[in-house]
Structures are given as C-alpha cells and as structure tokens.
Amino acid sequence: MGHPEEVDVIVCGGGPAGCVVAGRLAYADPNLKVMLIEGGANNRDDPWVYRPGIFVKNMQRDGVNEKATFYVDSEKSSHLRGRRSIVPCANILGGGSSINFQMYTRASASDWDDFKQPGWTAKDLLPLMKRLENYQKPTNNDTHGYDGPIAISNGGTITALAQDFLRASDALGIPFSDDIQDLQTSHASEIWAKYVNRHTGRRSDAATAYVHSVMDTQSNLYLRTNARVNRVIFEGNKAVGVAYVPARNRANGGQLLETIVKARKYVVLSSGTLGTPQILERSGVGKQELLKKLDIKCVSDLPGVGEEYQDHYTTLSIFRVSEQSHTVDDFLRGVPEVRRELFQEWEVSPEKARLSSNSIDAGFKIRPTEQELKEMGPEFNELWNKYFKNKPDKPVMFGSIVSGAYADHTLLPPGKYITMFQYLEYPASRGKIHISSASPYKEPFFDSGFMNNKADFAPIRWSYKVTREIARRMDAFRGDLTSHHPHFHPDSPAACQDIDLQTAKDILPNGFTTALHMGTWHRPSEPYDANKVHEPIKYSKEDDKAIDDWISDHVETTWHSLGTCAMKPREEGGVVDARLNVYGTQNLKCVDLSICPDNLGTNTYSSALLVGEKGADLLAEDLGLKLKLPHAPVPHAPIPKGVPATQQLR
C-alpha cells in the first residue's frame, strides 16, 4: 500500500514513547490518519529482538549490528583521564525497548513530583502507570496494572545465584522485599523483574505492544521504517509536515533525497534524547547563534535545546564463581552444544526456557548510612543535603547481579562468573548534544559530560565496596577477576585475589599448568568460605584513589539518556511546556525522555512508556478524542511450533 502524502498526525521516531503515541491515537479513532516514521528497521517477528536472552548481541559494535547507533564523545574528557565515552542508542522500531536489557524498575514518586509541572505529579500519573502494565508477578501493593499491553514477569528462570545474592545482601543490612518498584522503597533488594511475557517467553517491546497490535486490526496507522526525519516543515511558526530522507545516503550523488509528508493537525517528535534535539535544531528551533552559524532560519530561539544531557552511570565488577554454578558464560562464549541446547529449549517451551530471561535476576536500591555519609566527602554531602536528605524515597545507587560475565569473553580466562553492576541514579554531571551541520547525515557534537561533577565519584566508590562485600558473602564466590577491578597496591588488605587452587583445578583438571608456581601472576588465596566472612575490607586513602581512577577509566553509560529538551519555564532554559508543546511554535510537541527536567531513579523504559502515555492523553485532549482502553490485543506471531527453528545463527 502506498503511503499518503498528507495525514493528521506525524510521529517522528518509533521508540517506546513514539509507539505509545502513534498506537494509542490511531486506535482511538480509525478515521484519524497517523504516520510513524522510524530511522531504523522494522522489528516485527525478528528473533534477534524477541528472544530475551540474546540481548547482549545488540551491543556488538562490529559494523554488522545496525540495531544501535553509537554516539562517541567529540572530545576527550579530562574527567575520564583522557577517554571518550560511547553511548549506544537504539536504531530500530521499538527504540530502546527492542534492544534493551529488559530490566523492569520504576522511578520514585518524588522524581515526578520534582518536575514541578501541572499534571505530572506521581499521583496524577499513577493511573497511567497502571494502564500500561500487564503485571505478571504476585504483589501486595496497589501500584501495578494488569490489563495493559506491556508484560512484566520474572521471565523463564531465576538462577540460584540470585538467591545467593539476596541472602548476602541481607547479611549486609539490605533487606529483601517482594516489590521495591512500589514508588517508595529506596533501600531493599528483590528478585528483579523483566519485560518478558511469562506466557510466551518473549521480550515485551513497545512496537509489538502498541503499533503492530493496531496495524493488525486497523488501516489508519502508516509505518515508514529506514527513514530518517530531517526536519519539521513550518508555515510561520506552525508545524505543517516533515521532510525525511533515506537512512543511508547512498544515492542521488550525495544530494539530500527528501520526501515531504504533510500533517494536518500535529507533528510529534519522539526520536529520543539524542535524536529529538537534532531534529529541532535542523528545523530552526534552538539557540539562535548556532542556527545562524549553520545557515538555518530561526523559527524559535530556544537556547535550552540539546543542553542538560543526563544519563545514569554504570561501573561493573566481575567475580569468579564455583564451577557448580549455573551461569550463561558458555552460551555467551558461543560453545556450540550449549548454544544449540538453549535455542532448542526456547523453541520447544519458550515460557520456561533459560533464554526467556536476561540472567539479571536480582538487584537492590540503596541509601548510605550516617557513618557511610561521613566517609563520602564534602561534595557528595552537599548534594545529599540538597537532593536526597528530605526525599526518603530516592535511592542513591542501584545494584544488580548478572549470572555470567557481561564482557567480551575473548578477554577472559575460562571459568564461571557473575557481574555486579553499580548504577548511579542521580548524577550531578551534565552533558550536551548539538548538530554540527544542517545535514542529517553529519555526526553531531556530543559531550556526555560523564563525571564532570566531582560529587559523582563518592557514591560509585561506595557502591563498588558494597557489591564487593556482597560477592564475598555469596556461597558461590571464588575470587575477584582482577582485570575487572581497581588496581590496588599488592600489599594493601584491599588487593584483589583471584581463584583458589581448588577452583583452578575444577576449571582445568587436566591442565599441566594448573597451580603452576608463577606467583606474581596468580595470587591464590585460602579456599573461599563465605561463612568465615564477617568483617568488611578496609580501604586506605590510596585504595580510594585506585577506585576513583578505575571509575574514570571504566565508568560507562547505563543507556538511560534524558533531559535535552526539558519541560520547564522558557526563561530557565525550557524547551516544552507542561502540555509538551515546543515554546514559540504551534502544533509541535516533543514526547520522549528528552523532556525530563530532572533525573529519574530507574531503568528508564518504564518512564519512556509513561511519558508516551501522558503525551497520548494530551494529544487526545487537543484533538477531542477519547483513548480506547484496554489497548488492541498484543500479537505474538509466529507461534512456536515445538520444533527447533533452522535460522538460529545468522
């Protein structure tokens, strides 16, 4: 079917927020013509999307994986000891929800209240949080929903390592809770839920939930993929359409090959935190001086566009575990028989298969004690007093355990691993993104801003220590993988220790070099026994410095970009108002995580969906529509036939 040249609403960018808006509006009124334009490929029925356990593959930067765009810092950062950070971002229909790690968490109530915008308090948003969820876990609070299109469950399996982690966390004063995603809990651990449908074993992505579901039953939702939105077309300051170009500039002698589509009622920008500000600037909405320099006609002078970029920061430390542990290392390494077994298991019974899981089964949210605060230095304490002290629902750090090494296995010795993730939830550092040319094919100027505020070091340092203490108290623990830890002085009591000799013999029982005396390379300890671990490791000032250097060298994105088109007053650098209208324009809204004026303490898929739901409500009001609840039934084709598929390794 050819695409119309004019529709009612154009949604630019098919991430979670864009999918919610396009799907909800099209489903509300079959006579409303809605077009969704997405820069990446269609995700429909792609087994490399819908099988939860293969998610790591989406992060391969090998020139073949097209599901992600990798934003690289334009300049080296002195805060990262001369390194450039890299922020991967989705490039596929469904956006982040088609490639993300599927970890389900939610922001604290005060995060939304802190936006200080009418209609955006946690109380206002709670009904929308509920209407998007198909919550498939037992719970004893009233904040979840059961009839929505997005499935949340524990996935196919929970590893014994997760229980080991929860017991060890409890020993350290982090109590177990049934549900720490109740918008209030800020210091507890839980079995970490996943965006996986427990009945089908599939990833619960936003395109399947909101877009394919509507396209299966109605014909008023037009989907254009592999098409990059170049700019919004204005008449005066009124948005009346968009111009898009092919995702690859490989024809037409390098000239722009624009296709114009008209929008009778609204243009919605949902191209994500790193995409939306670029479209705005190319369209003449941004800082006047920048637009002038690039010869772009200014429609609205908004210096806040592209500023105040935020993320969450991750460090990861890797530990050895016993050979008896169940980890996904051999699957990730590509051991053929293990891979075949797991893929076949998924084809036969996806609802209970190991692949119907991300192997991230447990995690915690934590706040420091008074004593810990004293050790965290003046910069963090100042931030604490301003930001956290009177907001008891805000955690400072998240932590989680992966049952395997989240790392390139070619760099690791044989054996089994767990990875401890430490996530800083409310960094004080800020970055920015701006176009460097009017061409949609030119790389933008990007500064992630990671660690450019000193206050961000102390909480990461603290949580590195906490997760190390947890690992040591786990029954499965067999040492630190020294390459993935700070380089402490060998004489320090904090120095990392690798596997003991028994574990070495378990890994390579017939190896001629197992337990070889080359003492400087392997510093084996006494056999590990978690029952004997009672005292925490003591760290000197020098050790803390080693941790801070390690943070500078290895801190990474948590893939939770937000904040570049903030919803706040125009005179404070705001880009959109509380109804998500772009200041100084008409018929133009931004609906994605770029609109967040402050950080949200959560893995951000839930928040992107929520912003999409709120945006859909606001647009429905503007258009005089009533959204239909529940949403269209979510398709799950092709239904597994109980036989192994042929195209498993592509």
Ligand SMILES: Cc1cc2nc3c(=O)[nH]c(=O)nc-3n(C[C@H](O)[C@H](O)[C@H](O)COP(=O)(O)OP(=O)(O)OC[C@H]3O[C@@H](n4cnc5c(N)ncnc54)[C@H](O)[C@@H]3O)c2cc1C
């Ligand atoms: C690798 C990774 C792992 C993550 N893990 C988790 C997790 O475990 N749990 C969790 O809760 N969250 C996770 N997230 C975060 C979550 O997925 C994102 O916060 C969420 O997807 C953001 O939604 P969005 O709608 O704002 O934008 P995005 O998801 O970024 O979607 C924007 C879309 O717009 C498209 N686009 C961009 N520019 C253009 C253009 N010019 N024209 C047309 N289309 C364009 C992009 O291709 C993309 O599809 C992860 C994200 C990533 C990338």
